[in-house]
Amino acid sequence: MTRKRRLSRTLEVEPYHGPAGGWGSVQSLARTLTREYVPLKGARVLLNQNKTDGFMCVSCAWAKPADPRVFEFCENGAKATTWEITHKRVTPEFFAERTASELERWDDHHLEAAGRLTHPMRWDAATDKYLPVGWQQAFAEIGRELQALPPDSAVFYTSGRASLEAAFMYGLFARAYGTNNLPDSSNMCHETTSVALPESIGVPVGTCTLDDFERTDCIFFFGQNVGTSSPRMLHQLQEAARRGVPIVTFNPLRERGLEEFVNPQAPGEMLTDTPTRISSQYYQVRGGGDTAAMMGIAKALLAREARADPGYPVMDWAFVREHTHGWDAFALAVNRCEWSEIEQRSGLRRDALEAAAAVYAQAKSAMFIYGMGLTQHERGVETVQTMVDLALMRGNIGKAGAGICPVRGHSNVQGQRTVGITEKPEMVPADKIKELFGIDVPEGKGLTTVEACAKIIDRSVSAMILLGGNLVRSVPEHRLVEPAWRKLRLTVNILTKLNRSALVHGEVSYILPCLGRIEFDEQASGRQAVSMEDSTGCMHGSRGQVPAASAHLLSEPKIIAELAKAAAPGRSTIPWDDWVADYSRIRDAIAATYPDIFHDFNARLWQPGGFHRPLGARHRQWKTATGKANFIVPSSLASDPGAEARDQDVVQLITLRSNGQFNTTIYSYDDRFRGIYGSRRVVLMHRNDINRLALAEGSMVTLSTAVDDGVTREVQGLRVVAYNIPEGCAAGYYPECNPLLPLWHHEKKAKTPAAKSIPVRVRREGPR
Template identity: 75%
Template sequence: MASKREFGPDLVVEPNEEPAGGWGSLRSVAKSIARDRVPFTGPELLLQQNKNDGFMCVSCAWAKPADPRVFEFCENGAKATTWEVTSKRVTPAFFAERTVTELEAWDDHQLEDAGRLTHPLRWDAASDKYLPVSWDDAFAEIGRELKAMQPDSAVFYASGRASLETAFMYSLLARAYGNNNLPDSSNMCHETTSVALPESIGVPVGTCTLDDFKTTDCIFFFGQNVGTSSPRMLHQLQDAAKRGVPIVTFNPLRERGLVEFANPQSPAEMLISEPTPISSQYHQVKAGGDTAAMLGIAKVLFALDDDASASGGTAVLDHDFIREHTHGFDDFAAAARAANWPDIERHAGLSRTALEAAATVYAHAKSVIFVYGMGLTQHKMGVETVQTLVNLALLRGNIGRPGAGICPVRGHSNVQGQRTVGVTEKPEMVPADKIKALFDIEVPPKKGLNTVETCEGVIDGSVRAVISLGGNLVRAVPEHRLVTPAWRKLRLTVQIITKLNRTALVHGEVSFILPCLGRIEIDNQASGPQAVSIEDSVGFMHGSRGQIEPASAELLSEPKIVAELAKATLVDSKVPWDDWVADYSKVRDAIAATYPKIFHDFNARLWQPGGFHRPLGARHRAWETKTGKANFITATTLTSDIAIPASDRDVVQLITLRTNGQFNTTIYNYDDRFRGIYGSREVVLMHRNDIDRFKLREGDVITLQTAVDDGVAREVGGLRVVAYNIPEGCIGGYYPECNPLIPLWHHAEKSKVPAAKSIPVRVLSRAAAA
């Protein structure tokens, strides 16, 4: 085991060789309960998490089983729960003692750790403080401001946590107001999936369910850190690994969750058994090298199939499936055969023999699941990469049969669901005729703004108002040097949030904080306690009931806030906002009427164990594409990002990362236990060879500078070098701290998802930066 290294009072590096889960997970949960001051309610409440009559986790979106475990939560899910139900409070007295300018000096952890917001607030320019305001006055003023604007100049952003009911109401508010400016957190992560999969297989989401993990013969895993981003998925991976199912992983860093796992809910496993190895092959692909790796695997499959044909053996490719169900095979076959190994190896950062090993495992497995995350989607050519992955599945008929399929792992709870019920900037994605007939709302035909386009509009002044239903948008987006000062020039900013964050401090001329109930809190309305619903990462809908008393009697629910905004803003609305707030089942009836194929009998099915599944044609080999078949779509390049000339050796590719001490922009603590980094997030992970060639030493303080010449200076300094097992020519830095290095135009070409997983940067020593 590598030795412990200390670099100043706030950075300790002690490589972690413990499995994911295990005792480290239990210790972390205990610390979260103590930190958030919930020692009595915490353990009891966690027993209701992800249960059929409990509350759905407010953290990740991984699937909820029909037969949940006694402890159906993970370490990060427990952190998210204690973080939300903390006994700490941020009252008007808190703001009376502090100006907004003073609070801007607080870091992300300090802001949210202060506790739950308790009262609606309005920024006062004279004192530079947020002052309490009545709910009626807040809604009235926001309504006046919105009425005074051109509809195209207002944006209605949504994070992934809002329920299906809230998201549906919010989408109607925006369209009744007069635009489709409904960007959301999907624009930051899996919009690439929502663009790639419909073109390839006719559905916008993955085709796998939890049952497929029980019968699969093989799992290919690309660009997703399961131990941090979706730890409950480790149960499915562990079960598969124990059955002898090979798990072939492609990821730049060796993440603990993909190496081995000890189930913290199994006393025997914790005390007696060895941890379960997860990956049978682990390939540390270069940043942006996944398309090349996939094409290399395909090239091997074609060669194996040729050999089988020549020798009279069993075919490797599923020719019957290809002939009956696919289109475009010949073009993809020609591209794979023509690709040369030196180019594949150079772009993938992997050897031919490594790719042959992966392809051979695939060739001998009948039913294969392809799992991926933002390591594929957040690249310039991310759409093509996802479609190349689909091509691999199609070659052997691995879509539309048990134990096989495509499995994109979504991040935020219900981020997939809010798109399902209409939170989208694309008017063609919603049933305009039904919305007109049911609610007398004309869906504007003009495409709305996505997240990148919203930032562009803020910078050029065409966007004048941003309403945020959750989230921390200013902190999450790229191009901070341009976005942040422009954001302060907005006329109106509104944050519907539970805790204070950076976006509430980077405010417009008129700014409100509207604190809302959390999903875990009891939501009493006129007809009694209400339930809400969410969609998980594999397309199942679940009910969720609040379990504890609200943090403040002044809090309103998200549906109530959306309804009051609508009533204050819209003229002659035919939507029964008050009736819907009184009884959320009526919102679900409206959702069912609008989207009957997915949500028929919504209320009757809400509490079905394990949820009810949305219909997916591709799961049954019904292809809702332009060709009527599943499409092989051939990538135009082997590289997923800006090509760095081989001669420019000073430039490396930055991969932005999350720690197991955070969820999105929420920072629970300053530790990255799985990677063995404690006390600081101001670090950059580098291969030792790169440290040496840059004439650096571990612990040195450096600056990263974006290596593009577009007239905008982008730098992040004060980063300490940490030696790490990462491919040469690639470095790692934490999100959102490294977001200022991402140009706004550096995004996926078809989906506009910021290309945060491969940013060309120069490494400057402190002296050089000065």
């Protein structure tokens, strides 16, 4: 029997011993349908979620099967859907009763919980209120503001929500305007992947599909909380586990989705409450210790190879000789690693890593699945490449049941990059864009998200156009970014719901409310469909299911087209109005621009399971500088240099999402899987660290960043919660802990914020 601990007036802690899924998910779904006043409408809409002729989930990007289940949605996906089709509305009357400053004091949950935006609004400096504005007036004024600025002083940011059609148009708009400043949410999470994989295997995305789960003999799982971030993957993991496939997990925290799962759609499982064990081996690696753990596994494999019967090698020597480059240097580096350093850096014992290597050595095929636990470190690129090295050692790329599987976050974050949302001009077909659309793609590199924030701080950026997202809340360095953001000349937010980014405004600020993906999109040629790319590189169509939240909403393609006509008139040959009238014309344009991926786009749009983008690495065709897959030696066993040398009173903070959130959207204050209820203002610590730092569970503490660069970074009012986490590590929720993350603390090549390893000091507040 577990004991509930009340640590403050709002915070209760009760360890959760149930499985992921099960009755907990069913009850959570019932609550969210009721809370948004859509019990009947919501249930009907959910039946069409992730179906071939339905709509694609607006939250995570996990793959959509060709033969979907009756209920092809998860708990968090259902929350995202009901959150969008809510009956609650944010009208001009709502804004008339509240100043922007008053609304800014609302927390993230209550801002979005207020409901769907209904009218375009413009901030009025005299009253500090958002006032209604006509669409054409808004477009004309935004266009004048942008035309008055140097193009490179404007930034066009994109969240992962936008469809392929909208993202394609947005990229063309920015380049017609004259800039490659097209950062997006990839910069914040999997840009590390986009840098690491091309160097290693010649593609920027993963190589696995859902079919590989059915054929694999082994799964290695690194740094991703499937139960919260991509719960529908639990179906594939459960089926693999039931076939006896070993699932070897490396993660600092023990997450329920990686331990046990009860399928809510299986009556027998629900009636008997019999969970499936997911991970066969679970290793709580230290935060940032994954490179060391992987090198330990490689070292153990080489030791097994030295003892192996020549007729039954551990290594796939034929693959290594024919398809790889750099083996000798990698093998030398592995052999030079000392077990003592591997153990120290990883926090794992030698025998544990040898046990993981033994499982890998016996598998005919293996998949490597990972998330931001690998990418959000200073040397995350090297960590991902070391994981690829492990796959290459046994030929586990380019065959059935094997490959690399990065788990992307937002629903089309991968797809928008595929159709041109990138700050790197070399990543788009400039000649073809000139030929097709009369646009001269600027030659200069644009800004990443981190670079854009730095330019906002030094006043080099004057305008921020945000296609979705909540960038003010999600970026590092809040104490410097927010004051600088208020000095911007122009801020434009294209949103479905209110958030902090719309309230921390510039001198001229607009809220442009758009249709959501789940809503009917009526244009001149009739009801439209859109498309997106899932995490496995498959393209899917999506149709709206419900009437628009307001008659005053416009679609994202319509808003983008009108902004382009107002801000960049005559700078392209694009028939913007024709594209908006019929989205199939946008898809034809995408196909003409990227024919290798999108040929016959409209004809293939509704293919069950989606159509897959061509990936050379799946066929052992390596588009790398060497023409082969590359073994790449990490420069260090530490994913975050200097972490080991810091003072004993410093712990490494890992930022987390809860069971009650998606990105910066906070559905509730409860994190059921971690047993935390009523508050997100907590820091999870090992009991030994709590004692060592003279704290107690329930202590109120302040976290401060343990760096000396002249900037004070701290988060106050956090409660200490004793938790099963490696010593020397701590965990806190994102985005509440973002003020602790320095802007310069990022992956060195990809510039992804290193949010999984922030050095912090813990100071008790008040009397002891």
